[in-house]
Structures are given as structure tokens and as C-alpha cells.
Amino acid sequence: MRGITLLLLLLVVVACGAPAAPLRQRMTLAWVSKSLGNPVFDHGRNGALARARELSAAGPYTVEVIATGSASADAVEQTRVLDDLIARRVDGIAVSCNDPIACTEPINRAVAAGIPVMTWDSDAPESQRFTFLSIDNYAAGRVAGELLARAIDGSGKVAVLTGVPGALNLEQRVRGFRDTLAAYPDITIVAEVTSNEDISRGVQGVEDVMQAHRDLRGWFFAGMWPLFADRGAMPLWEQAARTGRVKTVSFDTLPFQLELLRDGYLTALIGQHYWGWGYDSVQTLYDRVAHRTVFPPFIDTGMDIVTINNVEAMIRAWETNDFTAPLPPP
Amino acid sequence: MDKRATRIGLGQRQARSVARLSRQSWRALASRQEIIILACLVVAALVIGLWNPNFYQATNLLNLARGVSWFAVAALGVSMVILVGGIDLSVGAVMALAGVLCASALHAGLPVPLAILAGVAGGLGVGFLNGVLVARLGLPPFIVTLGTMGLVRGVTVGITNGAPLRDLPPHFRALGQHDLYLGPLSVPLSLVIMALLAVLVSLLLDRTILGRYIYTVGRDEQALRLVGVPSASVKITVYVLSGVLAACSGVLMTAWLGVAAPTAAEGYELEIIAAAVIGGASLFGGEGGVLGVVLGTTLMLVVRNGFVFLGLPTYLQSGAIGAMILTVVLIDHLWRRRLARG
Numbered sequence: 001m002r003g004i005t006l007l008l009l010l011l012v013v014v015a016c017g018a019p020a021a022p023l024r025q026r027m028t029l030a031w032v033s034k035s036l037g038n039p040v041f042d043h044g045r046n047g048a049l050a051r052a053r054e055l056s057a058a059g060p061y062t063v064e065v066i067a068t069g070s071a072s073a074d075a076v077e078q079t080r081v082l083d084d085l086i087a088r089r090v091d092g093i094a095v096s097c098n099d100p101i102a103c104t105e106p107i108n109r110a111v112a113a114g115i116p117v118m119t120w121d122s123d124a125p126e127s128q129r130f131t132f133l134s135i136d137n138y139a140a141g142r143v144a145g146e147l148l149a150r151a152i153d154g155s156g157k158v159a160v161l162t163g164v165p166g167a168l169n170l171e172q173r174v175r176g177f178r179d180t181l182a183a184y185p186d187i188t189i190v191a192e193v194t195s196n197e198d199i200s201r202g203v204q205g206v207e208d209v210m211q212a213h214r215d216l217r218g219w220f221f222a223g224m225w226p227l228f229a230d231r232g233a234m235p236l237w238e239q240a241a242r243t244g245r246v247k248t249v250s251f252d253t254l255p256f257q258l259e260l261l262r263d264g265y266l267t268a269l270i271g272q273h274y275w276g277w278g279y280d281s282v283q284t285l286y287d288r289v290a291h292r293t294v295f296p297p298f299i300d301t302g303m304d305i306v307t308i309n310n311v312e313a314m315i316r317a318w319e320t321n322d323f324t325a326p327l328p329p330p
Numbered sequence: 331m332d333k334r335a336t337r338i339g340l341g342q343r344q345a346r347s348v349a350r351l352s353r354q355s356w357r358a359l360a361s362r363q364e365i366i367i368l369a370c371l372v373v374a375a376l377v378i379g380l381w382n383p384n385f386y387q388a389t390n391l392l393n394l395a396r397g398v399s400w401f402a403v404a405a406l407g408v409s410m411v412i413l414v415g416g417i418d419l420s421v422g423a424v425m426a427l428a429g430v431l432c433a434s435a436l437h438a439g440l441p442v443p444l445a446i447l448a449g450v451a452g453g454l455g456v457g458f459l460n461g462v463l464v465a466r467l468g469l470p471p472f473i474v475t476l477g478t479m480g481l482v483r484g485v486t487v488g489i490t491n492g493a494p495l496r497d498l499p500p501h502f503r504a505l506g507q508h509d510l511y512l513g514p515l516s517v518p519l520s521l522v523i524m525a526l527l528a529v530l531v532s533l534l535l536d537r538t539i540l541g542r543y544i545y546t547v548g549r550d551e552q553a554l555r556l557v558g559v560p561s562a563s564v565k566i567t568v569y570v571l572s573g574v575l576a577a578c579s580g581v582l583m584t585a586w587l588g589v590a591a592p593t594a595a596e597g598y599e600l601e602i603i604a605a606a607v608i609g610g611a612s613l614f615g616g617e618g619g620v621l622g623v624v625l626g627t628t629l630m631l632v633v634r635n636g637f638v639f640l641g642l643p644t645y646l647q648s649g650a651i652g653a654m655i656l657t658v659v660l661i662d663h664l665w666r667r668r669l670a671r672g
Contacts, residue, residue, distance in 0.1 A: 039493045072487060165645040193644045199494075199591055200583060204397055208638035211390040212382055228494055230588025232507040236389060256496065 027061040029285045030085045031278055032078070032095040033069040034122065040254070040274050041069070041096075044120075046321070048094075048278030055286055065282060066090065075099035082106035086113050092289050094133075094281035096121040100168070103127065116288050118295075120281045121272075122169065130288060131295040133281055135272045137169045140303050141176020141222075144249045147268040147305070148181075148218045151247035155186035156217030159209045163197040163223050173222045173251065190216070195225045202226035203233050210236035210246075221250035227257055227266075241265040253306050255318050261311050268330065271304030271314070275323040305330040363610035366661060367625040371632060378636040385639050392509065392518060394631055399520035400506070400582035401605065402627040404598070406531050407575030409606040409623045410568045413535075414547045416464060416471040418572045420456060422598040423482035425580030426591070427452045430486050432581050433495040433590035442502050449584075450577045456482055457573020461566030479599065487592045494591035498584070506586025520582050524624075527578065531571075532620040544568060548617070604651060605630050608658050629654070 031048040033041035045067040052065040066085070070077035075098040085093055086109055093110055097103035097119055107117045107127040120133040148158060160177065163170050174192070181187050191209045195202030202225035210216060219237075221227065227250060231238060240246035242264060250257060253271030260266050273280070280301060287293040306314050307330040317323050379385045404421050411418040432449035440448070456478055463474040505523070509516040535541035543564045546554050554561050584590045609626025611618030630651060637647050 036492060071484065191638060191641065193638060196597070197593075198596065199589060199594060200587055203587060204393075204634075205638070205644065207393050208635050211387065211393060212384055212639045212641075214384060228496070228587075228589050228591065230496060230498065230503060232503055233587050236393075 025061050026064060027092075027286070027289060028064045028066065028088075028090045029282060029289075030066045030068065030090045030093045030095075031281060032081060032085070032093060033067075034078070034096050034098050035073040036069050036071055040252075041277075043274040044277035044281075046278065047275040047280075047323075048282045051279045051282040051286075055282070061286075061290060063282070063286060067278070070098070073098050075102035078103070079106050082110065086110045086115060089113075090115060092285040093117045094120055094285055095129075096277070097124045098122070100124045100126070116285070118281065118284055118288070120277050131284065131297055131299055133277070133284060133299040133301060134169075135303050136298075136300050137172035138176040139300075140251070140270050141173035141178075142180045143176075143303070143305060144173070144220050144251070144268075144270055145177040145180025147270075147307075148177075148220055148247060148249045149184050149187060151249070151267045152187070152217045154184050157188055157190045157213055157215060158218035158220065159191040159193070159213065159216060160189060161193055161195055161202060161205060161219065161221045161223075161226065163195055163225065165194055170222050174220075177220050177222075187218075195223070197223065197225060199225050199228045203229050206237050207234055210234075210240065216240070216246055219246060219248040219250075221248065224250055224252040224254060224257055227260060238265065253304055253314055255315070258306065258311055258315050258318070261306065261308065262315070267307070269304075269306040271306060273301045273304070273323070276301050363658075363662065364619070364622045364625060366658070367609060367622065367629055371625065371629050374629065374632050374636060378632070378639050382639040385636075388516070390635070392516065394628075394635055395521045396506070396518045396586060397631045397635075398624075398628050399518060399524040400579045400586065401598075401602065401631065402524050402624050403527055403582060404576045404579035404602045405605040405609070405623045405627050406528060406620065407572035407579075408599075408602050409609070409611045409618050409620075410531070410535075410544060411471070411572045412548075412603070412606055412611040413544050413618055414565050414568050415551070416565065416569070417475060417603065418460065418569065418576075419472065419475040419599045419603075420460060420478040420482055421572065421576040421579075421602055422595040423479045423486065424453045424456050424573055424576040425583060425595040425598065426593070427456070427482050427486045428577035428580035429584035429590035429594055430490055430495060430592055432584060433498055434489065436498055436502060437495065442499070442505075445502070446581055449581045450574055453573040453575075453577025453580070454570055455573070457570040457576075458566065460573065461569030464569065465562040465565035483592075483596075490590075490592045492592060494589050496589045498588055498590075503585050503588045506582050506584070507588075520586065523578075523582065527575065528620050528624055531575075535620065540564065540567065601630065601651070604655050607655055610662075612662070 031045065033044065048065050048067055052063040055061065055063040068081055070081055078098045079102060082095065083106055093115060095117065100123060103124040104127040107124055107129055110117050111128040117129045118131045118133065119129045123132040160174055162174055178189065181189060190213050193205035193209060195205055206226050226234060237246065241248060247267040249268045250266060251270050253269045257266065257269055261269055284295060284299065304314065304327055310328040310330055313328050384390065404425060408418050408421055428449035431452045432445045435445035435448040460475055460478055463469050464471045506520050508519045510519055510522060535544060543554060543559055547561050547564050551561050580595065605627040606618065606623050608629060610622035633650055633654065634647055637644055
């Protein structure tokens with residue numbers, strides 16, 4: 001009943017308020033992140049808005065992006081956000097799922113309502129989303145293994161820091177890393193510690209391992225958690241890293257990590273295209289809606305490999321907020 | 331007027347004698363539990379040290395001491411809430427709030443002591459809210475503090491817009507990172523702060539009337555009320571102290587890490603409660619002491635540290651800590667049954 005009333009109201013509004021000559025068609029795309037306020041997602045949102053502006057300027061559609069998400073990284077709240085978007089009848093949705101299972105139903109509801117849905121960064125593989133746009137986590141883990149093996153000349157003890165046990169993307173990173181190192185008979189992985197995506201737990205895990213294995217030569221951080229802490233929080237790691245006794249390869253390329261790399265604490269960083277999460281998602285959705293383009297189930301965003309050779313270029317990219325230029329080789 | 335005054339005076343004397351009686355039997359219980367924990371601690375340290383002698387290195391003991399310090403501060407507060415038969419699930423969120431308030435104040439250019447006060451004030455406010463809702467309105471503490479946990483976390487994320495606050499001044503970080511040199515010994519400053527707070531809490535519980543009331547509220551609130559002691563005020567005070575101590579813990583943690591994250595200490599409330607329970611605080615109220623809490627916290631951190639030294643997968647840690655809680659509670663229960671049988 002309320003639906004019909006709303007519909008009638010809407011008709012009245014449209015009838016009265018429609019411009020005399022609607023020159024251009026409007027396309028409304030929703031870009032949904034895991035949570036609001038995370039600096040990395042803010043970056044993706046800026047990318048989404050930038051591509052929308054470019055597409056609108058090029059025509060023929062006026063592309064409007066609704067960048068939204070739940071306040072915290074909560075699966076239930078995210079379901080509500082998705083249902084609201086379905087009710088608003090947006091033209092397409094790009095979502096990064098807080099939980100692959102909880103995300104599946106609302107995605108299928110949207111598809112049933114005729115709204116194409118894609119996922120980015122965090123997938124819901126069982127759902128009817130038309131594609132998943134992300135870094136290839138397994139390949140990135142392999143690259144990390146290669147970079148670390150080269151940095152320690154193919155021999156010595158190394159350790160792995162990961163996040164929440166069971167997180168799919170992190171497991172793929174660690175698996176890629178382990179598979180690569182399996183080819184180096186003189187390298188042994190002596191510890192794998194979990195941080196629970198928590199800064200203090202990550203710091204404690206790193207220091208515990210540094211203490212237990214005084215002859216450690218290398219680290220792979222599958223996420224940046226302990227690096228959030230300032231200097232002085234990890235005295236053992238910091239000392240070993242500064243003197244070059246321990247080499248560290250970490251995921252992500254946030255400004256404070258680039259600083260640590262420049263200061264000699266880190267050997268290499270593997271970056272995801274945060275900007276592209278928004279920029280490329282909007283382009284993909286646009287092509288799907290406007291041209292009915294068919295995409296493969298996985299779109300590889302590629303990765304940034306940052307070492308001392310190209311760290312300045314990455315720092316400049318953050319300063320100017322322009323990530324379109326390709327990085328110099330690592 | 332006179333008559334009422336004497337009645338209150340009499341009531342307080344009665345309550346005091348009730349409290350004194352319960353204190354003695356509590357002491358017998360607590361010392362037993364503390365000895366069990368101490369024995370576990372010694373065994374754990376021996377086993378880990380035999381496997382990997384690096385465990386005994388000074389750097390590792392400092393690392394452990396630093397970890398124990400801020401964790402124990404929060405556990406002290408929660409153990410008092412448990413003493414009055416309550417529970418405080420909001421401590422993790424309060425730790426994050428205090429860290430963020432303190433860091434924001436530092437960013438705004440406030441001197442370190444004032445910034446710390448800002449953080450502690452946040453904890454005090456949340457504690458007072460918990461206390462009033464539980465003691466004055468009679469709401470169940472589990473629900474109340476579950477609610478404030480969500481509320482406080484939301485506010486903290488709101489203040490920071492979700493982003494961690496970094497670039498804190500070095501003399502603030504010194505609180506959590508520096509070591510004091512007491513002769514040949516180097517002791518983390520945060521451990522000294524923890525010891526001071528533990529002594530204060532211990533004095534409060536053992537040497538003041540309020541401390542006796544706290545134990546009595548947990549054992550027999552009705553008796554206390556009959557003799558005219560405002561048990562609601564006692565409870566509110568305890569929740570406020572829990573909030574303040576959680577805030578101190580959050581400030582220490584922030585100083586150690588040099589970053590205040592709105593997501594910090596997520597889920598720590600359960601570990602902090604576990605530390606207090608392992609240390610001998612009974613969830614039925616009225617039992618527990620400062621030494622037990624500190625020992626319980628230390629045992630938990632040694633076990634976690636030991637997992638890395640023994641080369642065990644760290645995802646089994648929560649399982650081990652769960653088993654530890656069940657064992658301690660079971661031993662306590664069996665012992666109590668034997669005592670009851672005579």
C-alpha cells in the first residue's frame with residue numbers, strides 16, 4: 001500500500017518537476033566499501049568520483065556515484081545499506097563484502113531486481129555478481145617471496161605475520177609466499193604469527209618472534225598492522241631492520257610505510273590500487289550498464305612493487321593524489 | 331536526628347564486622363588460588379625456557395613486562411567490578427576512546443599531563459554512566475556494558491573518522507617505551523606505573539572501609555543494605571574506577587605503540603576478564619585480589635609468548651587460554667566442594 005502511494009507521489013513529482021527537455025540520461029552507480037572513514041577506502045571513493053566526473057564530461061550519460069557503506073565493518077549493517085540501494089533502484093552496484101556469505105543474499109536480490117552487481121577487493125564468490133575486481137593475492141604473495149628470497153641471498157630463517165586466521169585474501173597471500181620459498185632449500189619459515197588485524201597484537205607477535213629466533217633473516221608482513229606503530233614500539237625489529245640484519249617485505253604502500261622504506265627499515269612493499277578500486281569499478285559498471293559488456297569473473301587490478309628505486313615516485317603520487325602515471329621499475 | 335545518626339553508626343560497625351569476617355575467609359581462598367597460578371607460572375617458564383633459552387633473555391623479560399603492565403591495569407579495574415558481582419564489557423572500547431582522546435588533545439597542542447587527563451576523563455564518564463545504569467536503575471550489567479561498549483566504539487570511530495592518529499610527541503611515547511634503571515636492573519616505566527596503581531588499588535581494597543564494602547556488596551548486598559550502607563554508591567564508585575583504570579591502560583598502550591587507533595583493543599574485554607578470573611576473581615562476586623590479577627595477567631602473556639617460543643601455531647592461543655580458564659574454574663569448584671563437605 002505504502003509502495004503504491006510512494007509510486008503515485010513519485011509520478012506526480014516527475015510529472016510536475018520534469019525539466020522541459022531532458023537532454024541527457026542520468027546513470028546512478030553505487031560504490032559500497034566495507035566501512036566509512038578508512039583512509040584506504042577514502043582513496044578508492046575519490047577514484048570513483050573522479051571517473052564519474054570524467055565519464056559525465058565525455059557523455060552521453062550524466063554519471064552520479066553514491067559512495068556509501070556501513071559506519072563500521074559490519075556484515076549486517078552492510079546488508080541494510082545494499083537493501084536501501086536496491087530500494088532506490090540505482091543502475092549498478094560495486095561492493096567490497098565484509099562477509100562473503102552474508103553478502104550473497106543481498107547481491108542476488110539486487111540482481112533479481114535487474115541491478116548488475118560487481119565486487120571489488122573482497123569477493124562473494126557464491127553470489128551472482130558479474131565480476132570481481134582485485135589484486136591477484138596469490139601472485140602478490142609469490143612476488144613477495146621472490147623479493148625476500150633475493151634480499152637474503154636465498155638462505156636463512158624467515159617468519160610470516162598474517163591477520164585473522166581464515167581471511168581468504170590473506171591466506172592466498174601467505175600461500176603464494178610459501179609456494180615460492182619452497183623452491184629455496186636453504187630458506188626455512190620458522191614462524192607464522194597472527195595479528196588479528198590488531199596493531200598491538202601485531203607488534204607483540206613480531207617482537208616475540210625476534211626474541212625467539214635471534215638469527216632471523218627475513219619477514220613477510222601480509223598486512224601493514226605492526227608498521228602503524230611509531231618508532232620505539234618494536235625495539236628488536238627496528239634495530240635488526242636498520243642494520244640490515246633482517247629484511248622485511250610488507251603488503252600495502254601507505255605514506256608511513258613509504259617513509260619506513262626510504263629510511264631503510266623495509267626492503268620492498270607490494271601495493272594495491274586503492275584508487276583503482278573506485279576508478280576501475282565505476283568504469284566497469286558503466287560499461288556493463290551502458291554497453292552490456294561481458295566481463296570475465298575476475299579482473300586483475302595489477303600491483304605496485306615499490307623498492308628504494310621507485311619509492312620517491314610513489315611518495316609523489318600520494319602527495320599529488322595522482323596515481324595514473326605508471327611507476328618506474330622497482 | 332541523633333537517633334538516626336547512631337543507627338547509621340551502628341550499621342556501619344555491623345557492616346564492618348560482617349566485612350571483616352568475610353575478608354578472612356576470602357584471604358584463605360585467594361592465597362590458595364594465587365599459589366596455584368604462581369605454580370603454573372613457574373612450570374610454564376621452566377618448560378618454555380628449557381625448550382628455548384632465549385626466553386630468559388633480558389630483552390624478552392622487558393618485552394613481557396611491558397605487555398603485562400598496561401593489560402594488568404585494565405584487569406585491576408575489571409576485577410573490582412567482578413568483586414561486586416558485576417561485569418564490565420566496555421573496557422576494550424574505553425581503552426580505545428582514552429587513547430584517541432589523549433592523542434587528539436596532544437595534536438591540539440595540549441601538554442602531556444592535560445592530554446592524559448582528557449583520556450582518563452573519558453573513562454571516568456563511561457564508568458559513571460555504567461554505574462548509574464546498573465546501580466540506580468537496576469539494569470543487568472552485562473546488557474548495560476554491552477551497550478556502552480558499542481556506543482563508545484561508535485563515538486571513537488566518529489571522533490577519528492576511522493583513521494588512526496599518529497605522530498605523537500616523543501616525551502609522551504616515553505611513558506610506554508622508556509626503561510628506568512634501578513641499579514643494575516632496567517625496569518619499564520609502564521611496569522612501575524602499573525605497580526603504583528596496583529598498590530593503590532590494594533590499599534583501597536584492604537585498608538579502607540570502601541574496600542570492605544566492595545567485598546561485602548559482592549557477597550551479601552542485602553546485609554549491607556540492611557545496615558544502612560548505600561550499596562548503589564559503592565557500585566557506582568567501582569564502575570567509575572573500572573572506567574578510569576581502563577582509560578589509564580589505554581593511554582599506556584597508546585604511549586607504547588605511538589599510535590591511537592579507533593579499532594584498538596577490540597575484543598580485549600574478554601581477555602581482560604579472563605585474566606582476572608584466572609587470577610582468582612570469582613564471577614559470583616566477593617572474591618579476588620590484586621596479586622591474583624597481576625599473576626593471572628602475567629600467566630596469560632607468558633603462555634602467549636611461549637607459543638612463539640615453542641613454535642606452536644598462534645591460532646591455537648585462544649584455545650589454550652580457554653582451556654586455562656576452564657581448568658582454573660574447575661580446580662576452584664572442586665576445592666570449594668571439598669571444603670563444603672568438610
